[in-house]
Amino acid sequence: MLHWDNHDVATSSEPRAAGTPEKASCHACRFKPECLPAELDGEPLNAFERNVLRQSRPVKAGQVLVRQGEEMHALYALRVGALKAVITTADGTERVIGFRFPGAIIGLAEPEQTQWARTFVALEDAWLCRIPMDAVTEHLRRQLVKLMSHQLRQEYNYHLNLAFKSTAEKVGAFLLELSDTWHRRQLAAQRFTLPMHYTDMASYLGMRHESVCRTLGSLEQQGLVTREGRRIHIPDLQALRAFCAG
Amino acid sequence: MLHWDNHDVATSSEPRAAGTPEKASCHACRFKPECLPAELDGEPLNAFERNVLRQSRPVKAGQVLVRQGEEMHALYALRVGALKAVITTADGTERVIGFRFPGAIIGLAEPEQTQWARTFVALEDAWLCRIPMDAVTEHLRRQLVKLMSHQLRQEYNYHLNLAFKSTAEKVGAFLLELSDTWHRRQLAAQRFTLPMHYTDMASYLGMRHESVCRTLGSLEQQGLVTREGRRIHIPDLQALRAFCAG
DNA sequence: CGCTCCCTTGACGACTTTCAATGATCGTGG
DNA sequence: CCACGATCATTGAAAGTCGTCAAGGGAGCG
Numbered sequence: 375m376l377h378w379d380n381h382d383v384a385t386s387s388e389p390r391a392a393g394t395p396e397k398a399s400c401h402a403c404r405f406k407p408e409c410l411p412a413e414l415d416g417e418p419l420n421a422f423e424r425n426v427l428r429q430s431r432p433v434k435a436g437q438v439l440v441r442q443g444e445e446m447h448a449l450y451a452l453r454v455g456a457l458k459a460v461i462t463t464a465d466g467t468e469r470v471i472g473f474r475f476p477g478a479i480i481g482l483a484e485p486e487q488t489q490w491a492r493t494f495v496a497l498e499d500a501w502l503c504r505i506p507m508d509a510v511t512e513h514l515r516r517q518l519v520k521l522m523s524h525q526l527r528q529e530y531n532y533h534l535n536l537a538f539k540s541t542a543e544k545v546g547a548f549l550l551e552l553s554d555t556w557h558r559r560q561l562a563a564q565r566f567t568l569p570m571h572y573t574d575m576a577s578y579l580g581m582r583h584e585s586v587c588r589t590l591g592s593l594e595q596q597g598l599v600t601r602e603g604r605r606i607h608i609p610d611l612q613a614l615r616a617f618c619a620g
Numbered sequence: 621m622l623h624w625d626n627h628d629v630a631t632s633s634e635p636r637a638a639g640t641p642e643k644a645s646c647h648a649c650r651f652k653p654e655c656l657p658a659e660l661d662g663e664p665l666n667a668f669e670r671n672v673l674r675q676s677r678p679v680k681a682g683q684v685l686v687r688q689g690e691e692m693h694a695l696y697a698l699r700v701g702a703l704k705a706v707i708t709t710a711d712g713t714e715r716v717i718g719f720r721f722p723g724a725i726i727g728l729a730e731p732e733q734t735q736w737a738r739t740f741v742a743l744e745d746a747w748l749c750r751i752p753m754d755a756v757t758e759h760l761r762r763q764l765v766k767l768m769s770h771q772l773r774q775e776y777n778y779h780l781n782l783a784f785k786s787t788a789e790k791v792g793a794f795l796l797e798l799s800d801t802w803h804r805r806q807l808a809a810q811r812f813t814l815p816m817h818y819t820d821m822a823s824y825l826g827m828r829h830e831s832v833c834r835t836l837g838s839l840e841q842q843g844l845v846t847r848e849g850r851r852i853h854i855p856d857l858q859a860l861r862a863f864c865a866g
Numbered sequence: 867c868g869c870t871c872c873c874t875t876g877a878c879g880a881c882t883t884t885c886a887a888t889g890a891t892c893g894t895g896g
Numbered sequence: 897c898c899a900c901g902a903t904c905a906t907t908g909a910a911a912g913t914c915g916t917c918a919a920g921g922g923a924g925c926g
Contacts, residue, residue, distance in 0.1 A: 461780060464865055471779050483772035491773050512758070515765060522768045526729035527737050529775035533717050534707060536782040537826030541882070571904065580783030582883060587906060603891085603905090619710055787914070817872070828915060833874060849873090849923090 430503045439480070439494040439502065446490050448506045450480040455500025456569040458578075459492045470577040473497075473570060475555050479505075482522050497569045536580055539618070544579045545589045546618040549599065553608060564611060568604045676749045685726065685740040685748065692736050694752045696726040701746025702815040704824075705738045716823035719743075719816060721801050725751075728768045743815045782826055785864070790825045791835045792864040795845065799854060810857060814850045 430453065433439050439450065442462055452474050459472040471492065474480060480502070484491050510518070535547050557563035568575070572583040579586070593599045598614050600607040608614055676699065679685050685696065688708055698720050705718035717738065720726060726748070730737050756764070781793050803809035814821070818829040825832070839845045844860050846853040854860055 461776070463780075463784075469780060469784055471776050471783075483769055483776060485766055485769045492776070515762065519761065519765055519768065520731055522765070522772060523729055523731045526768065526772055526775065529772065529779065530707065530717050530729065530738070532779060533775070533782065534709075534715055536779065537717075537824070538709075538715055573904075578783070583905080584884085584907085585882060588882095591906085819872080829873080830875085830916085831914060834914095837874085 430501060433496045433500045433502060435496050435498045435500075437496050439496060439500075440490045442490055442493040444490050446481065446484050446488060446507075448481070448504045449510065450494075451503040451505060452476055452478045452480060453501045453503060456497040457494045457500065458497055458570060458574055459494055461492050468493075468577075470570075470574045473574075473578070475569075476559060479518070479521055482518065482525055497574075541579075541581055541585055542589050542592060543618045544581070545575075545586060546593060546598065546614055548575065548579060549606060549608065550611070550614060550618060552606075553611065564608045566606055568606060676747060679742045679746045679748060681742050681744045681746075683742050685742060685746075686736045688736055688739040690736050692727065692730050692734060692753075694727070694750045695756065696740075697749040697751060698722050698724045698726060699747045699749060701748075702743040703740045703746065704743055704816060704820055705740055707738050714739075714823075716816075716820045719820075719824070721815075722805060725764070725767055728764065728771055743820075787825075787827055787831055788835050788838060789864045790827070791821075791832060792839060792844065792860055794821065794825060795852060795854065796857070796860060796864060798852075799857065810854045812852055814852060 433455070435455075439457060440446075442460075453476055455476070457474040457478075457480065458470050459474065460468045460470050462468050474494070480494055481490070535544055539547060552566060552568070553563045556566050570578075572586045576583040576586045581589075590599065590601060593614075594601055596617075597609070598617055600609065679701070681701075685703060686692075688706075699722055701722070703720040703724075703726065704716050705720065706714045706716050708714050720740070726740055727736070781790055785793060798812060798814070799809045802812050816824075818832045822829040822832045827835075836845065836847060839860075840847055842863075843855070844863055846855065
C-alpha cells in the first residue's frame with residue numbers, strides 16, 4: 375500500500391544533514407493519500423484532497439508551525455516528520471503535552487474560528503498540508519468527528535498512563551505507543567529512532583530527563599529494550615507489553 | 621436564566637435519603653433547556669429537544685448507566701446528578717478517569733455505532749436524557765464537534781495537572797475544576813459538596829485516598845479551604861488558584 | 867444495635883526528584 | 897578538517913515525597 379521503502383523514515387534525522395528543503399519535503403509523497411489519516415483516505419475526499427495537496431508546506435526542525443494564542447485559520451495534516459505540542463503556562467515554562475506523527479491532523483482540539491490552544495514545534499524537518507477552514511466541508515467534518523473521538527480515547531489512555539503507572543511502566547508504554555504509531559505507518563515496530571529528546575519525553579510523562587535516562591537503562595538491563603543512542607530496539611513486544619500492564 | 625433556586629443542588633446527596641425517585645428526578649427541570657449544554661440550547665434544536673425530552677430516564681446512585689464494551693445505541697445528556705467514568709483494566713481493577721455533571725453529553729469519546737469505551741456510574745441519584753443515534757442530526761453533529769473540541773482541551777488540561785503538579789496542586793486544581801463547573805451552572809462556586817468519595821477522587825488524580833485526605837488537611841491548615849465532612853468551602857478562589865499555579 | 871463503608875492518622879520504606887559533575891554528540895566557524 | 901561551544905545524555909549521592917500497611921473513629925443503613 376505504501377510506496378515508501380519500508381525503512382525507518384524517522385532515521386532521516388540521523389544524518390541530520392537537515393539537507394535541502396527538497397530532501398525533507400519528500401516530493402514523491404506529496405500526492406500520496408497514504409500520508410493522510412485512513413479516515414481521510416479514499417474517494418469521497420478527492421475534491422478536497424486537491425485543495426489540500428495544493429497547499430502543502432515545509433517546516434524545518436525546531437521551527438514553530440503555529441503558536442499558542444495565534445488566530446486559527448486552518449487545520450494541518452502532517453505528512454512527514456514529527457511535531458510536539460507544547461503549552462506555555464502562566465509562568466512561562468513550556469510543557470509538552472503531546473507528539474504528532476504523519477497522518478495526524480493538527481488542530482482538532484481547537485474550536486473553529488478561534489485561537490490555537492497550543493504551540494506546535496517541529497522535532498525534525500517536516501512537511502504539512504494546510505487545510506483552510508473553508509475547505510472543511512460537511513463531509514470532512516464528519517470524518518473529523520471520528521478522528522476527534524479517537525483522539526479523546528487516546529487522551530483517556532494517556533490519563534491512565536499518567537495516573538496509574540510507575541515511571542518504568544510509563545516509559546515502556548510510551549515506547550509501545552511509538553511502536554504502534556510506526557506500525558500503523560507500515561514501518562518497523564521494533565526498531566526505531568526516538569524523534570524527541572529525553573527532556574521532551576520527560577516533560578510529556580511528568581518526569582525528569584534524568585529519570586527517563588535511568589529508567590531506559592533499567593529497561594535495557596532487564597532485556598526489554600536495547601539502545602544505541604536515540605535508536606531503540608524492542609526485541610519482544612509482548613514482553614514489554616506484559617511489563618507495562620502491571 | 622436558571623429557574624432553579626440558587627442553592628447547591630449537589631447537597632441533595634447530603635441527607636442522602638436517596639428519597640423517592642420523584643425527589644431526584646426533579647420533574648420541574650425535565651423540560652428546561654438550561655439543563656442541556658449551552659451549545660445545544662436555543663431554537664435550532666427544538667425539534668430535536670422534543671425527541672430527547674421524551675426519553676429522559678432516572679438512574680439511582682451507584683447504578684451503572686452504560687458498561688464498557690456494551691454496544692452503543694445512544695448518547696446521553698446529563699440533567700441532574702453526577703457520574704463517574706471508569707475504565708476496567710485488563711487485570712480487573714477499576715480506574716476513574718473522569719466525572720460528569722449536569723450539562724455534559726455522555727458518549728462523545730465513543731465513535732458512532734460501536735462500543736462504549738468506558739463505564740459510567742451514577743455517584744448520586746441522576747436523571748439523563750437518552751439521545752438515540754438516529755436523533756443525532758447533521759446540525760447536532762456540528763454542535764457535538766464543538767463539545768468534543770472543548771473536551772479535548774479539557775483533557776489536555778488534565779494531562780497538565782497529572783504530569784506537572786504536585787499532589788497538593790492536583791487536589792487544589794481538582795477543587796477549582798469543580799468550582800468552575802458549579803459556577804457555570806450558576807451555583808455557588810465557593811461552597812459545594814464533593815459528589816464523589818476520596819477513593820474515586822484519588823483514583824482520578826493518580827493518588828491514594830490517604831494522600832487525598834492528608835492533602836486536603838494540609839490545604840485546610842494553610843487556610844485555602846475549609847471542610848465539614850464532604851462539604852468544601854473555598855474562602856478565596858484567587859488564593860487557591862495562585863497556590864495551584866505553582 | 868451492630869455492621870459496613872468511608873475517613874483519618876501514624877510510622878516506615880521505596881521511589882523520584884534534586885543537585886552536581888562528567889561525558890558524548892552535534893553544529894558552527896575558523 | 898579540526899576545534900570549540902552548546903546542547904543533550906549519563907551517573908552519583910542526598911533529600912523529600914508519596915505509597916504502603918496498620919489501626920482507630922465516625923456516619924449511615926438495615
